[in-house]
Amino acid sequence: DQQVKQNSPSLSVQEGRISILNCDYTNSMFDYFLWYKKYPAEGPTFLISISSIKDKNEDGRFTVFLNKSAKHLSLHIVPSQPGDSAVYFCAAKGGRDFNKFYFGSGTKLNVKP
């Protein structure tokens, strides 16, 4: 049973526009969330995080929003650039398995020049 879900396997966006990647989770004990970015033939790299005490965290062009009541988080990239084209994974942890992250299946973002 997947506790973290990314229902959109792919997303295509024009350069300069906003990219919105979504993630849903089922475990109400999750209290810390991450987004990772993965290029082909490389390992995932950390992008941005948010803890459950916040509903928004911003880092440059990247903003993560957390809606705890809906158990939903999203990653906004503004403006999108061709170099942002990659697979994005959301991850969550909390509760009994406080050191183990659960990952979604990823969303492949394509930013068209």
Add this chain to the structure above:
Amino acid sequence: GAGVSQSPSNKVTEKGKDVELRCDPISGHTALYWYRQSLGQGLEFLIYFQGNSAPDKSGLPSDRFSAERTGGSVSTLTIQRTQQEDSAVYLCASSPLSGNGYTFGSGTRLTVV
């Protein structure tokens, strides 16, 4: 080392053979994780080592899978009698004790033919 190092980067093996995958975590990181990503799937947790504690093996898919971490540093993931469904990218990650994120290696792409 500066990052998490995994070897080999690619491995092709015949069905029924045993394979060993190696992970060198970041020096000083007490936690080490193995995940795998099958084609079109998310990151599936396999096993987690934290210091001298007993490892969390809850993600190992069968008793053909085992892992060791010697001296609190290098880890080896062993798959015995490989099957075609074992084909995947095997990712290792490490984190410090109080870490809120992982640093991933580039992975080992295992192909069972």
